[in-house]
Amino acid sequence: MKRTGEMSKSSPSAVSGRAQQLLKLLVERYIREGQPIGSRTLARGLGMDLSPASIRNVMADLEDMGLIKAPHTSAGRIPTVQGYRLFVDSLLTVKPLEQCEVHALRDKFGQTADPQQVLVTASSLLSEVSSMAGVIMVPRREQATVRQVEFVSLSDNRVLVVLVLSGHEVQNRVIHTSRRYSPSELTQAANYLNHALSGKDFNKVRDALLNEMRETQENINQLMMAAIEMANRTFQGAEEGGDYVLAGQTNLMAYAEMADIERLRLLFEAFNRKRDILHLLDQSLHAQGVQIFIGEESGYEVLDSCSVVTSPYEVEGEVVGVLGVIGPTRMAYDRLIPLVDVTARLLGAALNQTQ
Amino acid sequence: MKRTGEMSKSSPSAVSGRAQQLLKLLVERYIREGQPIGSRTLARGLGMDLSPASIRNVMADLEDMGLIKAPHTSAGRIPTVQGYRLFVDSLLTVKPLEQCEVHALRDKFGQTADPQQVLVTASSLLSEVSSMAGVIMVPRREQATVRQVEFVSLSDNRVLVVLVLSGHEVQNRVIHTSRRYSPSELTQAANYLNHALSGKDFNKVRDALLNEMRETQENINQLMMAAIEMANRTFQGAEEGGDYVLAGQTNLMAYAEMADIERLRLLFEAFNRKRDILHLLDQSLHAQGVQIFIGEESGYEVLDSCSVVTSPYEVEGEVVGVLGVIGPTRMAYDRLIPLVDVTARLLGAALNQTQ
DNA sequence: GTTTAGCACTCCTTCTATATGAGTGCTAAC
DNA sequence: GTTAGCACTCATATAGAAGGAGTGCTAAAC
Structure with a gap:
């Protein structure tokens, strides 16, 4: 089930400033619209005056570097996993949550007292706000006493x-x-x-x-x-690896990129089996801050067309679990990263109070 | 959400012996193969020597009575809800479980002691054996003390x-x-x-x-x-209506008749919402023995292409809950009815022991 | 009266051909 | 380095034709 990732076929060398700008625009746009982006569209969206032909040259470079690809000859380009990776790592401008959004979240957390219930609330929250699936590892009993x-x-x-x-x-x-x-x-x-x-x-x-x-x-x-x-x-x-609370599976069924019902079935079965997902979450347990697995990076075949955004959460200053969202690779990373981050903090705070 | 069923458009009058025999064969065959059955196929399957033309006459009658229908002009016939109903009520020959199957089930039940765990086991069992979804209402606390x-x-x-x-x-x-x-x-x-x-x-x-x-x-x-x-x-x-344990949702995703992902999503959301399903199960609480809801009979739109086979189960001689399986209308009723029946008894017995 | 052969008819499915259009890569000129 | 021009590719859509499964109806046979 577990696999090792493959690397880009071409040199992952330095990408020129303009190429980066273009990649950023392309990924942003593709995330918004979900359809391959052509050189003409990109030229229009870009501030500077550049002809589609010039854009095409840059796009050809980006494709050589394995950052974007064309689904077929005469379609526009879509990001590859490596493209998303570069985007997320160095191009992304995160959209912090509005103050009122944070407050709304905090309010929801305030209502529940039972620790188990808090997890359920939090995962529902994650799934509702993200319109994807929300998952929360139940806190690990650090020492068995x-x-x-x-x-x-x-x-x-x-x-x-x-x-x-x-x-x-x-x-x-x-x-x-x-x-x-x-x-x-x-x-x-x-x-x-x-x-x-x-x-x-x-x-x-x-x-x-x-x-x-x-x-x-x-x-x-x-x-x-x-x-x-x-x-x-x-x-x-x-x-034996703990457990997790999952919410919003059904949200995933509404995405066009998840239309293949057989793949979806396998994904849902992985959710039920829990083992693979837990292994994945475990990997984020000792990362600091938000971590992102894009497409095949996760190493689990069922998650090939999904990305997972995770963050560990702490109780009394100690990391006790991981939470995250799971959705199609084409997800709004700029919104989700702060969402997952904030939710992790709020969950930690809420669990502190129930102690 | 709740709707009232419509009745057959034609007289639900007496169906001749041969017509019944034919309907039975047609439904059995359709359940097995999943494709519209034509007069030629039916003539071959039938024991007696009858030409397809004669069969066609009978089939026309059955269609007038609203028991079967043709998806389109030049396809064979498939049963309507009313057809399934007649089949289930008076034509069906149930296939009792083999002794060894019963024992296998009983063994599975024997392993668990925790009441909550028993429910989980039983619903998994239902879903595995039926290859559909298994659902079990948690036992009702009869008097609140x-x-x-x-x-x-x-x-x-x-x-x-x-x-x-x-x-x-x-x-x-x-x-x-x-x-x-x-x-x-x-x-x-x-x-x-x-x-x-x-x-x-x-x-x-x-x-x-x-x-x-x-x-x-x-x-x-x-x-x-x-x-x-x-x-x-x-x-x-x-x-407020209790709760239930559900298993094997993913099984439903493997059926061709459930291929419409949007319908499936609505069904899964109904599972999460629980209310509608609970209402439906409640209706079987005071029925004696196995009860069947075919397609739209349930009255819930999300279940239009599903059938539900239920049975109440007893603890200490008192009915405390309902269990059942949910699957496509085209299900093997002859096998499921005894399965649900036996499982209900076994569950009752298992819960008795944990008291 | 029931059964059946014959036949025209419907309509789904598949295949092929064709047009359309979006988008590309390349070349040559600016 | 940039761009206009152009040939090329290929998904998508549309239309027509062939094939086939199955029907309903009619008239003849039992």
Whole structure:
């Protein structure tokens, strides 16, 4: 599934000032209109007085450098991946969000308190504002620690096990026990576990704890085993690469460049499978600021006609996840970059408050 | 969005034996091959020796009755919604699942213990076996009661509120309190609430409780208010029509009859919106056994080219939800009906065990 | 009365030919 | 270095013709 990118066939050498200006105009225009741009159109759009013929010369150079290409002989040119890359890296003039837009976003964030809900809100927001798909990695539990364990007695022989994890995530499960436990037994078991587990790296103390329990053979073991097994499963899941929240898949179906339903199906299946997308997001985890994968750059075939704009987000000064938007290669990078950037900050801030 | 169905234009009168036999063959064949069936093909498939011309006469009758139609003058015939309806109601010979298939399904169910997880498994199962979309309404909390409330003290001024609801669902949320509460205060508050709430219909006691609290003005109110607010939100959510788990959307993208990407987009958006689909599923809640909505019968435009096969499922002898598959009108009803039926039973059984 | 062969007719599909037009690359002149 | 001119390419659109699947109708056969 993963592939290595190919490089431009010609020298990626210095591009003359005018050629750059032209490329910029071409990419901007193509992003706006979605159709191959011809020399005549470009000549009109350009400020200076240059004939289409001159433009054609420059365009031929750009094509040699692998920055633009013609879908067929008598069409205009469209940017290649390398063209987009150069555009994004050195030609792009970003359009910062308006103050009111930022405020609108901030307001939306303000409304929700539940951490999980914040992620859902944020991904919906990303997808709505961008008209593409918004994706947010759920925050990684940086160190695998259990903060607190509680046992709550229910009716019959059922006990509710509550695990409070680092990062204030709470997990619970009802277990059926072989006998009824008194409240004091439950407290005792909880105290024991809390003392043994709290603050320590779970993976390190787990085995010691299990051994100890095997020796003492206490019959409240059943409860503790359940708790440990729960924690185990949780942390194992986390190690296996985490999870993400996705919104606005359907937005992608409205783009003409996504019309191939079979390709789209494969993309959606990749979304469901999650693995590939997570790997991609992981790559941005330790980048600072916004990162962009254009077309085949991502290395995943299903994303060949897509670009992904990502940004890591921080909670309490530490990067805990990545968020981004996914859409057709022909996307409004100038608007999306600040959008993703701002959303990452807002999400971090919102998650800080729920801690 | 909701519409009323139109009826057949001609008399839905008695259909002769041979005509029925022919219709059956036609529908079966069309479901298998997906292309309009002509008189010649039908004559060959039919056991008895009849010339295409004779068949044509019968087909003309069937068309007059609104049971089949021709996409255009010189194509064969395809079933109309009414044709499918008659087929499903009185002509269909269901293909019960093989014993080994049933066992395979049962095995899959056996593996999961968490109720929420069971729903996910079951919907995936439905979608995989049917190669269409599988949908499962989450079990309805029949009466809105809170079984138990617990407060767990966390570090700082944070308290974890745990709500155990009827149906063994557990909800939790961390709240920030204005001051630190002692363990005995927490127990006291929990006891108070448990006494007031447990087993009673929440909506009935809520207001009385709130009034009482306003009078006593105890400052542990903050905790109790939070708990009540949580319960309120939960039950309100339940009253607003519940929720469902969906799997295998992408399967639908592989069908030729779903090739229109814009229609598909609208369908997927309806899936996200949930409301319409929930309304539809609700209609099957009090039907006994499998129910089928063919094409426009559902009354929702987005489902015009789809059929939905549903069945309610029971926990402890009481219907708590509906499950089903959604796919193109041209679906293998004979296989799907038993599949949905069996899955409903298995789901009920699996949920019984997790109680 | 039912069945069937025959036949004209419809209309989708495919193929071919042709025109149109947008846009190019190249050359030669400015 | 720039540009006008021109031949060339190729996607797109349109029209006509051939082919074929399937129908409806009529009249004859059973």
